[in-house]
Amino acid sequence: MPVSSSPRTLFDKIWADHVVDRLEDGTCILYIDRHLVHEVTSPQAFEGLRMAGRRLRRPDATVAVVDHNVPTSDRSQPIEEPESRLQIETLEKNVAEFGVPYFPLRSASQGIVHVVGPEQGISLPGMTIVCGDSHTSTHGALGALAFGIGTSEVEHVMATQTLLQKPAKNMRVSVEGKVGPGVTAKDIMLAIIGKIGTAGGTGHVIEFAGSAIRDLDMAGRMTLCNMSIEGGAKAGLVAPDETTFAYVKGRPFAPKGEAFEQACAYWRTLASDEGAHFDTEVTLKAEDIVPSVTWGNSPQDVLPIDGIVPSPSDFKDPAQAAQVQRALDYMGLTAGQKIAGTPVDVVFIGSCTNSRLEDLRAAAEVVRGRHVAATVRAMIVPGSGLVKAAAEAEGLDKIFLDAGFEWREAGCSMCLGMNPDRLTPGQRCASTSNRNFEGRQGPGGRTHLCSPSMAAAAAVTGTLCDVRELMKETV
Amino acid sequence: MDKFTELTAIAAPMPNENIDTDQIIPARFLKTIQRTGLGKNAFAAQRYDENGNENPDFVLNKEPYRQAEILITYDNLGCGSSREHAPWALLDFGIRCVIAPSFADIFFNNCFKNGILPIRLPREICDELMGDARQGSNSRLTIDLEKQIIIRPEGNVVPFEVDPFRRHMLLEGLDDIGQTLAHDAEISSFEHQASRAWVPSISMGTAK
Numbered sequence: 001m002p003v004s005s006s007p008r009t010l011f012d013k014i015w016a017d018h019v020v021d022r023l024e025d026g027t028c029i030l031y032i033d034r035h036l037v038h039e040v041t042s043p044q045a046f047e048g049l050r051m052a053g054r055r056l057r058r059p060d061a062t063v064a065v066v067d068h069n070v071p072t073s074d075r076s077q078p079i080e081e082p083e084s085r086l087q088i089e090t091l092e093k094n095v096a097e098f099g100v101p102y103f104p105l106r107s108a109s110q111g112i113v114h115v116v117g118p119e120q121g122i123s124l125p126g127m128t129i130v131c132g133d134s135h136t137s138t139h140g141a142l143g144a145l146a147f148g149i150g151t152s153e154v155e156h157v158m159a160t161q162t163l164l165q166k167p168a169k170n171m172r173v174s175v176e177g178k179v180g181p182g183v184t185a186k187d188i189m190l191a192i193i194g195k196i197g198t199a200g201g202t203g204h205v206i207e208f209a210g211s212a213i214r215d216l217d218m219a220g221r222m223t224l225c226n227m228s229i230e231g232g233a234k235a236g237l238v239a240p241d242e243t244t245f246a247y248v249k250g251r252p253f254a255p256k257g258e259a260f261e262q263a264c265a266y267w268r269t270l271a272s273d274e275g276a277h278f279d280t281e282v283t284l285k286a287e288d289i290v291p292s293v294t295w296g297n298s299p300q301d302v303l304p305i306d307g308i309v310p311s312p313s314d315f316k317d318p319a320q321a322a323q324v325q326r327a328l329d330y331m332g333l334t335a336g337q338k339i340a341g342t343p344v345d346v347v348f349i350g351s352c353t354n355s356r357l358e359d360l361r362a363a364a365e366v367v368r369g370r371h372v373a374a375t376v377r378a379m380i381v382p383g384s385g386l387v388k389a390a391a392e393a394e395g396l397d398k399i400f401l402d403a404g405f406e407w408r409e410a411g412c413s414m415c416l417g418m419n420p421d422r423l424t425p426g427q428r429c430a431s432t433s434n435r436n437f438e439g440r441q442g443p444g445g446r447t448h449l450c451s452p453s454m455a456a457a458a459a460v461t462g463t464l465c466d467v468r469e470l471m472k473e474t475v
Numbered sequence: 476m477d478k479f480t481e482l483t484a485i486a487a488p489m490p491n492e493n494i495d496t497d498q499i500i501p502a503r504f505l506k507t508i509q510r511t512g513l514g515k516n517a518f519a520a521q522r523y524d525e526n527g528n529e530n531p532d533f534v535l536n537k538e539p540y541r542q543a544e545i546l547i548t549y550d551n552l553g554c555g556s557s558r559e560h561a562p563w564a565l566l567d568f569g570i571r572c573v574i575a576p577s578f579a580d581i582f583f584n585n586c587f588k589n590g591i592l593p594i595r596l597p598r599e600i601c602d603e604l605m606g607d608a609r610q611g612s613n614s615r616l617t618i619d620l621e622k623q624i625i626i627r628p629e630g631n632v633v634p635f636e637v638d639p640f641r642r643h644m645l646l647e648g649l650d651d652i653g654q655t656l657a658h659d660a661e662i663s664s665f666e667h668q669a670s671r672a673w674v675p676s677i678s679m680g681t682a683k
Contacts, residue, residue: 020665021658025640029658031665033674041558043508054652057662060676069506083506090508101677122677134557134581148581150559151510152588160655162662164640198493199551199577232554234580255675263673298493319490319549416502416556425525435555437497439520 007273009170010239011205014145014270018128020162030165033127035157036113037064037100039091040418041132045155046094056098057161063122064095064102067112068418072381072408075106084419098158111384111410114138114352118222119384121251125240125267130157135352135434136235137228141221142248143240143270145205148229168234169203169279172272174210177286182468184362185220186354186432186451188212188284189227190292194302196282201233204280207272208238212286218247219358226353227434230299239271291467294436294449295339296327301436303339305454305466311335330438331446332426340465342448343375346429347459348441349452350381350408351415354432359452360391364399366456366470372404373462379406379421381413405459417442430458477590478648482571483617484544487534488608494548495555496582500564502556513560514567535568539612545572547601547608552593553582562589572618574625576601587641590648592620594635604633620646 008016020029035058042064049056056062069084079085088105095102103110109120114135117123123139129146130136132154139146153163173192193200206228208221216224221238228236238244245264248254255263290304303309309328312321312335328335333342349355349363360382372378380400382388388410391397397407414421415433417440423429425444432455433440436447448464457467504516521533529536535543546565552575553561562585565573571591576598578586586593596604607628608614617626620642625633644651665671 017670021661023640025638027640029655029661031662040505044510044559047508052652054656060678063677081506087506087508124674127674132557132559134555148557150557150562150581150585150588152559152585156652156655159652160659160662161666162655162658164651164655198554199579202551202577202580229555232551232579253675253677255673259673259675266670266673319492322490323492416497418502418505435495435497437495437555439501440497443501443503443520443525 007276009272009276009278010143010207010237010270011145011168011170012276014126014128015167017126027164027166029162030128031162032130032157033061034117034123034129035062036117036129036131036136037062037154038068038113038131038133039066039087040068041151042094042154043087043090044151045158046098048155049158054159056100056158059099059101061161062100064091064100065110065113065116066091066105068412068416070105070411071419072411072413072421075409081420108385108389111387112352112355112412114226115355115383115387118142118218119251119386121248121254124248124254124263125244126270130163134229135226137233138222138226138352140225140228140236141218141238142244143238143267145235145237147235168205170277171201171204171206171233171280171282172278173206173208173282173284175208175212175284175286176210177212178215179212179286179289182291182453182471183289184451184453185216185223187289187292189224190294190302190449191284191289193227193231193299195284196231198230198298198300199232201228201231204233205235205237206231206233208236213238214241217358218243219356222356223353227299230434240267291451291454293339293454293464295331295333296324297330297436297438299434299436299449301327305340305464307339309333309335309337309339332428340463342464343428343462344430344448344458344464345376345427346423347376347378347455348381348414348429348431348433349379349455350383350413351433352383352412353434354452355381355383355387357387357390359432360387360396363452363456364396366453366467367403367405367460368399370403370460372459375462376459378404378459379408379414381408382410384410403460414441416440430455430464476648476650479571479590479592479620479645481617481619481621482544483615484571485539485542486545486547486604486608486614486616487540487543488605489534489546489548490605492549493551493554496553496558496561497555499553499561500558505558505560510563511567513564514569517564517568539614542569544569545574545616545618546570547604548573548575549598549601550575550577552578554579557581559585559589562586562591566591574601574604587645590645592618592645594625596633596635600633
């Protein structure tokens with residue numbers, strides 16, 4: 001482990017502790033502690049190993065789940081879509097052949113890979129964690145260097161337990177102060193992406209810092225780190241602290257007893273040193289952040305809920321102006337209109353961004369005693385079987401069902417519509433997911449990203465609206 | 476992986492920013508368990524109407540761009556999902572080189588792993604190349620990776636930068652797993668460091 005006297009960032013430290021070797025041109029062989037695998041981006045990698053006659057080096061550092069294709073309705077029946085079924089069966093065949101620990105569809109702990117990893121204590125502070133999925137950045141909430149990779153790199157990790165990498169640049173995003181009522185981690189992150197832009201973090205790892213970040217619970221930190229990729233960053237990080245250690249302690253795969261204490265002692269050394277160098281610094285005031293929604297087809301198209309939809313004429317660059325016009329056309333919006341009051345057809349509360357117990361509690365708080373608007377289909381898709389069970393133990397399912405929500409099984413669901421949960425062309429959705437790209441939730445579907453409480457408010461009023469107005473009313 | 480040395484081909488203009496990997500290949504086509512066959516669905520939402528007929532206005536449905544092997548776009552090409560299906564779809568369509576002012580990191584990396592050369596050039600130069608690409612049958616560019624130059628239709632030369640290690644891998648068509656496995660001894664000794672004792676192993680017995 002190289003010892004350095006100059007102040008280092010959290011990223012620098014995790015990086016240095018995982019460099020196996022440095023090649024002539026500065027490319028590093030970086031050791032990977034955890035490799036998470038799902039059914040969509042792994043079949044070609046397993047096939048590659050098989051063709052080359054290679055073994056999977058560390059099945060005991062690899063965990064597979066099935067999440068993208070799974071139906072979120074009744075699971076007693078076989079999966080209807082033949083291609084989805086084949087992809088899941090292929091994963092099952094591969095994990096059996098290569099001896100990979102696996103959470104199958106009917107496991108009580110099945111769920112979205114980025115919910116299951118932290119929840120099970122598989123993802124831990126100080127680790128390097130990868131998965132063939134861009135939202136692997138989620139696990140950075142624990143203070144782990146976690147990032148998404150392509151399938152060729154999935155195969156590389158399977159065969160070598162390492163990746164060939166060059167160090168990223170350091171960026172620190174500080175959010176100081178206290179957020180107002182109705183403002184969540186999702187709003188903080190949308191504000192950050194709105195500020196830095198969807199390519200603002202390219203080539204960087206973002207460390208989220210400041211009092212508003214330290215005040216977040218682990219679910220909030222995961223929401224924040226999850227969408228680092230929407231800001232273009234390789235990964236997001238929050239320094240591990242007592243909130244982190246309390247979260248990790250006692251999880252099924254976390255170190256126990258003496259080993260846990262030793263691990264904590266190490267994790268405490270990871271925080272960025274005073275005076276460490278950041279290539280880029282961004283600061284936001286928590287007080288300035290309000291409940292937000294997106295209007296367009298890029299996550300940087302963020303508006304405060306009391307905001308006005310922009311016009312192509314606001315943009316000097318003709319390519320950008322054309323793009324704004326295209327987004328307005330696609331989204332069925334008019335330049336200059338208020339975003340609040342826009343009617344929605346569907347509300348989706350779920351995804352690796354916002355499907356944890358805390359997210360469901362926040363939504364339930366808004367929904368309690370109210371009913372889903374007659375024109376809206378509203379669905380809750382918990383992030384894992386364990387989240388679902390915990391929510392049911394608290395009676396959240398009853399609040400949602402009484403209000404007219406669908407209460408579904410865990411999976412990626414309508415975040416990307418690989419399973420039957422899709423928007424139809426022209427449908428408008430308030431969604432707690434992470435991407436509002438054209439067609440993301442189904443061909444022709446229109447996505448407005450927002451927090452669970454804002455999505456819940458849209459469900460009960462039938463329009464995009466300011467959740468703070470509902471919070472004022474006593475039900 | 477096929478070698479990439481020199482390419483002379485039609486360049487297609489796609490003057491958009493933030494072309495995400497969902498646009499390059501929508502999620503519903505990710506259910507394949509193979510790398511090939513995705514080309515017909517590259518840019519599906521823009522390329523076809525709801526009945527599956529070609530949209531005549533989309534650039535890759537026009538001649539000569541059906542034969543394009545080079546794509547020119549604006550900033551942040553390949554943002555979003557890490558799906559390697561995006562470069563697989565481009566490659567299967569016939570694209571071997573993508574040129575933009577900036578790329579999303581994962582997509583940039585995925586291109587190299589599949590024998591596609593991504594080239595970063597300043598926006599002003601991309602504007603000029605975009606102009607070249609708009610010239611229909613006269614939109615042929617030559618990409619010379621050995622010399623690290625692009626030769627424009629009128630013969631003007633544009634130099635470009637590329638990471639030396641990745642250039643070497645592309646020129647030779649090498650798979651990097653074999654190279655990394657040559658470091659097996661270092662990897663093993665790293666794994667057994669005392670300072671890593673806290674990292675738990677995961678076994679089937681403990682998974683529920």
